[in-house]
Amino acid sequence: MNELHYLFNPRSIAVIGASDKPASIGARTLENLFDHSRYDGSIYLVSATRSELRGQRCYASIVDVPQTPDVAIVVIPAQSAVQVLQECAEKGVKFAVVLSSGFGEAGEQGQRLEAQIKQISAQSGMRIYGPNCPGACNINARLGMTFSPSFPHDLRPGPLGIATQGGGLGRNLMQAMERGIGVALWSSSGNEADLQVADFIDYMADAPDIKVILTLVEGIKDGAKFVAALQKAARNGKPVVALKVGRSEYGQRAAASHTASITGAAEVNSAALKQLGVIEVDDIDELIDVGWLLNRHMPDGRSDIAIYCSSGGAAALTADIVGQRGVRLTEFAPATVERLAALLPGYAAIGNPVDTTTAVLSNEQLMDSTLLAVCSDPGVALVLLPVTIDYGTTTEKMAQAVSRVQKESPVPILPIWMSDRNGKAFSMYAEDGIVPAKSIGKAVKAVRRWMDYGKWRTQTHPQHWKPWPTLGRAAPQGATPLSLSEGNAKSWLAENGLPVPRSALATSAQEAVREAAAIGFPVVAKVSSATLTHKSDIGGVFVNLRDAGAVHEAWNTIMENVHRHAPGAKVDGLLIEEMLPAGGVEVLIGVSRDPVFGHVITFGLGGIYVEVFKDVTRRLLPLQREEATAMLGEIRSSALLEGVRGGPSADVAALIDVLMKVSDFVGRHADAIDEIDLNPVWVGPKGEGAYVLDAVIVGRQSDDEAARR
Numbered sequence: 001m002n003e004l005h006y007l008f009n010p011r012s013i014a015v016i017g018a019s020d021k022p023a024s025i026g027a028r029t030l031e032n033l034f035d036h037s038r039y040d041g042s043i044y045l046v047s048a049t050r051s052e053l054r055g056q057r058c059y060a061s062i063v064d065v066p067q068t069p070d071v072a073i074v075v076i077p078a079q080s081a082v083q084v085l086q087e088c089a090e091k092g093v094k095f096a097v098v099l100s101s102g103f104g105e106a107g108e109q110g111q112r113l114e115a116q117i118k119q120i121s122a123q124s125g126m127r128i129y130g131p132n133c134p135g136a137c138n139i140n141a142r143l144g145m146t147f148s149p150s151f152p153h154d155l156r157p158g159p160l161g162i163a164t165q166g167g168g169l170g171r172n173l174m175q176a177m178e179r180g181i182g183v184a185l186w187s188s189s190g191n192e193a194d195l196q197v198a199d200f201i202d203y204m205a206d207a208p209d210i211k212v213i214l215t216l217v218e219g220i221k222d223g224a225k226f227v228a229a230l231q232k233a234a235r236n237g238k239p240v241v242a243l244k245v246g247r248s249e250y251g252q253r254a255a256a257s258h259t260a261s262i263t264g265a266a267e268v269n270s271a272a273l274k275q276l277g278v279i280e281v282d283d284i285d286e287l288i289d290v291g292w293l294l295n296r297h298m299p300d301g302r303s304d305i306a307i308y309c310s311s312g313g314a315a316a317l318t319a320d321i322v323g324q325r326g327v328r329l330t331e332f333a334p335a336t337v338e339r340l341a342a343l344l345p346g347y348a349a350i351g352n353p354v355d356t357t358t359a360v361l362s363n364e365q366l367m368d369s370t371l372l373a374v375c376s377d378p379g380v381a382l383v384l385l386p387v388t389i390d391y392g393t394t395t396e397k398m399a400q401a402v403s404r405v406q407k408e409s410p411v412p413i414l415p416i417w418m419s420d421r422n423g424k425a426f427s428m429y430a431e432d433g434i435v436p437a438k439s440i441g442k443a444v445k446a447v448r449r450w451m452d453y454g455k456w457r458t459q460t461h462p463q464h465w466k467p468w469p470t471l472g473r474a475a476p477q478g479a480t481p482l483s484l485s486e487g488n489a490k491s492w493l494a495e496n497g498l499p500v501p502r503s504a505l506a507t508s509a510q511e512a513v514r515e516a517a518a519i520g521f522p523v524v525a526k527v528s529s530a531t532l533t534h535k536s537d538i539g540g541v542f543v544n545l546r547d548a549g550a551v552h553e554a555w556n557t558i559m560e561n562v563h564r565h566a567p568g569a570k571v572d573g574l575l576i577e578e579m580l581p582a583g584g585v586e587v588l589i590g591v592s593r594d595p596v597f598g599h600v601i602t603f604g605l606g607g608i609y610v611e612v613f614k615d616v617t618r619r620l621l622p623l624q625r626e627e628a629t630a631m632l633g634e635i636r637s638s639a640l641l642e643g644v645r646g647g648p649s650a651d652v653a654a655l656i657d658v659l660m661k662v663s664d665f666v667g668r669h670a671d672a673i674d675e676i677d678l679n680p681v682w683v684g685p686k687g688e689g690a691y692v693l694d695a696v697i698v699g700r701q702s703d704d705e706a707a708r709r
Contacts, residue, residue: 006094010095011042013069013072014073015033016075020050028148036151039141042069062084069093070094073145096129097129104132104193114131128194136188137154159209161183161214170186173287179288181288182433185210198226202228205236211294212241213240214242215242217244224598226472231462242273268600286449289446292435299455301454303454305447308383310357326448330379339369339370343370367405375410383412386415388419417437459626476700484697496664496668497665499689504519506555516576522545522546528573529562532571533677538561539565544579585640588605588616589676589681590675593675597620600620603616603631615637617634622666651689652686658681674700675698676698680694
């Protein structure tokens with residue numbers, strides 16, 4: 001049983017701050033529990049001023065309550081709440097739902113109070129929900145531990161679990177019930193003094209009555225916990241649809257001021273969510289559209305759809321938007337075409353999209369047979385059905401036909417209600433669970449997300465995900481920063497199986513000439529220094545040195561350049577390195593430690609492709625081989641790896657091996673590594689391998705290790 005079971009299904013509840021003052025938080029909480037919930041457990045009322053409420057005895061303190069409740073709902077001012085929470089902990093209460101505000105969101109004094117309740121939770125083991133939250137709503141159990149006056153109006157049960165931080169947007173999601181959306185549970189974590197969105201996703205991943213999880217996240221306080229919850233959902237086959245606030249600078253500032261959470265780098269957040277199978281969306285309505293479509297039918301990886309419509313203009317517009325979104329229209333099987341041709345008038349369009357004309361509006365049986373024929377085509381994964389106008393009874397009969405066909409159809413039918421007039425037919429769709437999208441664009445966007453998730457499901461195996469030593473963990477404290485010279489960095493990489501060119505460190509011009517001769521001309525000469533990371537910018541790199549004289553001259557010139565541009569730099573000498581053949585492709589591989597998710601790997605083509613076009617893709621570490629393979633195809637300039645204008649394709653297999661070896665290297669030395677910059681990595685034509693040409697490693701070492709150096 002999940003540890004939060006008795007939070008959402010308590011056997012007994014205490015309300016601390018119970019009241020009958022009209023419109024007060026205490027009174028509204030009692031109304032929702034007594035008048036609008038169907039709760040058969042014990043409810044204890046605690047009030048410092050009343051001896052009786054609603055015909056029940058009031059206790060002066062939680063200490064006086066005869067039974068230890070599973071949940072204490074706290075609705076008293078923040079200043080008094082700390083002492084009350086301490087008493088709850090001493091009483092043995094499992095969960096405290098703190099509806100009160102005036103904590104971390106209310107300045108320094110509130111932050112001190114919140115720190116105290118965090119300490120109470122940590123020391124006692126009592127879990128705290130909130131503070132500064134609207135409470136919890138278990139709709140399937142008809143239990144509202146909330147002060148919201150909307151609770152009695154938002155009671156359509158269903159299979160969606162909703163986990164949010166904010167209350168207003170969470171209630172907005174709940175009110176999608178008006179469209180026919182059924183919700184099992186809503187948790188709104190508020191300031192997250194203890195329990196976080198991640199805890200609720202973890203619970204929903206186990207809950208048998210929840211099929212799809214929707215989450216709206218402003219910030220992530222514990223990356224490791226968040227990742228673990230998403231991994232559990234993926235392993236349990238439950239889709240998670242997420243709207244992450246903080247994707248722009250404005251959003252990051254607003255989210256921080258609202259919840260004081262870490263919003264993180266938007267690019268890393270999106271990469272992490274995608275890797276973990278989370279469907280990231282752009283807006284509230286999209287969150288609902290995608291979540292309900294996933295609830296209706298789990299995608300199987302197929303990516304072709306059909307359009308069925310009685311309006312030629314709407315059919316053409318829908319097809320146009322489908323094409324713009326990168327969704328494909330299937331080519332019907334011959335049997336489907338024959339069936340439609342036999343049933344529809346000769347002037348109807350029987351390809352894809354299907355324009356039935358108005359013939360089906362006066363003939364329900366014709367709509368049943370032709371729509372089912374389209375749904376049954378072997379190449380169709382979903383059918384879009386634009387409804388342009390509310391025709392009253394005609395549209396109602398159409399909705400009835402769609403509902404009949406949906407019961408027999410092997411694929412989902414998604415109506416698109418294009419009119420601003422929500423007639424009875426709209427409600428008929430909703431009551432049958434066939435919730436319409438509100439525009440063509442929104443419908444097609446939801447379908448694209450749905451299909452992308454189906455592709456992820458067929459290509460990814462969450463059960464095989466490796467554990468990772470620092471996934472979502474902050475960098476270790478008390479360590480000494482460490483920056484390696486290129487030579488030392490490459491030696492460390494080579495020890496861990498990464499391919500680097502042959503090289504040697506020279507501390508004099510004469511030694512540079514000897515090492516070059518031993519390696520074999522031509523060679524590359526680079527200044528070796530742990531403090532100079534951009535060596536080319538100061539004239540610290542010479543390439544294609546073909547004889548001893550060129551090497552000697554390079555020594556003198558490089559040393560002069562360094563003295564002129566970086567006079568205080570500590571220089572070890574010159575790194576003399578094998579010159580790789582002409583041709584090949586240069587790529588970038590980088591690793592950084594994200595404050596939320598831990599180590600992240602970045603891949604892209606080098607040069608202008610990174611600096612100008614920002615053409616990169618990212619993954620959390622560790623990498624799976626299929627993820628490394630997918631990264632190569634995700635950058636916009638991936639065609640350069642395949643060979644252009646008759647040129648040879650790059651050694652993609654060797655490049656994937658390098659990505660995997662970088663992942664393994666970081667895994668073995670995770671605490672010691674903060675950043676890796678391998679730029680460029682040279683990838684030769686197929687069969688010639690891939691080599692790290694330049695390497696920067698920034699990390700940390702323990703104080704004991706620093707003392708030994």
